[in-house]
Amino acid sequence: MFNKTSCLLLALVFSAGLNHAVYASSEEDFLNNEENLDLSPNQLQSIPLLQSLKNLNTATEYQAPYVHELKNRYGVRSLFVESQDLPMVDIQLTFNAGAARDTEIANGLGGLASMTARLMSEGTEKYNATQIASVFEQTGARFSIQAYRDMFVVHLRVLSDPKKREPALNMLLEILNNATFKNNSLSLAVSNNQAGQQQLKENPSRLMGIQFYRSVYGTHPYAEPITGTNGSIKRINPERLKQFRDKFLVAQNMNIAITGKLDTKEAQKLAEYISSHVPQGTKAGELAQPLITDKFVIKHIPFQSTQAHITFGHIGTTRNDPDRLALEVANRMFGGGGFNSILMQELRVKRGYTYGAYSSFSFSQAPGVFSFSYSTRQDQLMDSIKVAHKAFAEFIRQPIDRKQLEDTKAGMLRAYPNNYSSNASINAQLGLLGFYGQPADYLSQYPKLLASLTVKDIENALRKHLHADNMTIVIVSPALDQDELQGILDENLTSTASDNTRIKPKS
Structure with a gap:
């Protein structure tokens, strides 16, 4: 790299x-x-x-690009960063139309957003898939559509020359407004998905991830795989795909990110042109809050393998939570910082239980998840779980090491320019800022926000959002003694608890 x-x-x-x-x-x-x-x-x-x-001058590496908040007369939030280095323009349309919206069309339609994204460029009333691809090829453009849990993202990278940019952009709008979702394309996609589902059964890590989300979220829209299941995608038809498009892929449910060789007036004109050529519609509603468990949930997936795969986790918080940055720092200290992280030190460096152990937060519209995972030999399964869970419980309860905190913050600051090291990365950041309603100057404010975090800020965020006593544990292995596992977890809570801590063993 x-x-x-x-x-x-x-x-x-x-x-x-x-x-x-x-x-x-x-x-x-x-x-x-x-x-x-x-x-x-x-x-x-x-x-x-x-x-x-x-x-x-290394200080210049930390200078974030200036983000313009364009005045879009259609009320569509539009962010722009000017970059004259390359004769290119990146345009991202981000809709509040991810997989979390699948069941708002009808129950049992998991994978609807993903299938919509997959089939949109397969043809319209005027153009077939070959003609669509030819337009992008002739204009030197790159076009993509992708559905995630929260977002539906349409991206175009094209030369800034209007003779190239305008035909490519008009084809994007043609696809967005007039995709036909024909049955033959849908049938092929369903067939390919079924093959992928069969391969999934042979991937223990993927099986573990799907079970983890289902166990943590229950009936919440985040629970099901983004691509759906064999059963759910069989219920998808062209009419459902058009309903999804017409309801969610509309101007009032969209934000626009533009990066490249344009000036502010040109970017504003471009944003308003896009906004006026997409149906206006209405903004999607708030997502439901997931239910949070107050006990350990243990899920076992029988799987014949020399390695056991383990995930711990629970519901976290939203992207707009004031504690988000403190939690990002805490996560890097615990399991997101490579060999220097606590989890890696305890499991790999000190004991050799695993090649790698990692933790992460997902911050989303509704509360996301915090989780950490690793794999180990079957004969080390219980010992490794005891070590990993105890390390987590102690990390929450014990005082934060001040030097580790400062080293972690310094490392995050050094790495942060990667978020705006190219037009594409800047454009992606603008899409996130616009979608989650963050201020336009967040990229430039980040160093100050990071520097201001104190030991107390991290400790307060940890004890508010991380819980060693109500975790979901998913284990992929040939066999599992759940009573023994429960005993290990309870013993960890007892050994790390004190009179003034909230961590108590479960009865």
Whole structure:
């Protein structure tokens, strides 16, 4: 993986030989194209320029791009970052129309958003799939549609030249408004999905993830797989797909992110053009709150394997929670920071139970999840669970190590520029800011917000949002003694509890 300095090195080395017009869709595509890496003597004459690298001011790496909040007369939130470096424009339309909305059309339609995204570019009344692909190819554009749990994302990357940009954008709008979802395309997609479901049964990690979400969320819309199941997608028909599109893929349920070689007036005009050519509609409603358990939930998936797979977790919080950044720091300290994290130290470095153990938060519209997972040998299953759960309980209860906190914050600050290291990454960040209603200046405020977090902030967030006593544990293994496991969990709570802590063993 190339970082920003690597890209600069390559740019300096090749500058003498790459003065001809080369337009790539991303820095990664350019660097992966062997035709662009012809090391001729003429190109190597630029090597002396590398001496200037020692004069780089590292502080500039932390300067976030300025985000314009465009005044869209259609009321559609539109964010824009100007970038004159490449003759490209990235456009992202983000709808509140992810898999969480599947059952708002009808019960039992899991996978509806995903299937809508998958089939939209298969044809309209005017164009078939080949003609659609040809328009994007002729304009040098890249077009994609993807459904997630919360979001339905339409993305276009195209040259900023209006002669290229306008045909590609009009084709995007044609697809968005007039996709036909024909039965033959749907049948093929269902068939392919069935093959994927069969492969899923042979993947213990995927099985564990699906069971975890179902166990944690119950009947909540987040519970089911984004792509649905064999049973649910069989209930999907063209009429249901059109209903989903007409209800959710509308202007008032959308935000727009634009990044690239435009000025503010051009970007505003572009955003309003898009907003006026999408049906207006209404904004999607609030999602229900998931029910939170107050006890351990143990789920076992029988699976013949030399490795056992384990996930711990519970309901977390939303993306707009004021404690989100404190929780991101805490997560990095516990299990999201590689070899320096507590979980990796306890399970791998000290005991060799696993190659890797990781924790994560998902922050979403409705409360997401906190979880940590790893795999280990079958004969180490119970011992590893005891160590992992105890480490988690102690992390919540014990004082935060101040030096570890400062080191973690410094590492996060150094890594943060990756979020705006290219037009594509900036555009993705704008989509998130717009979708979750965050302020336009969040990227530039992040270093200050991170620096202001104290030990007390982290400890308060931990004890409010993380709970060692009401976790869901999913284990994939040939066999499991659930009584023994319950005893281990209760013993951990007893051994780590004190008179002033809320952690108590379950009866």
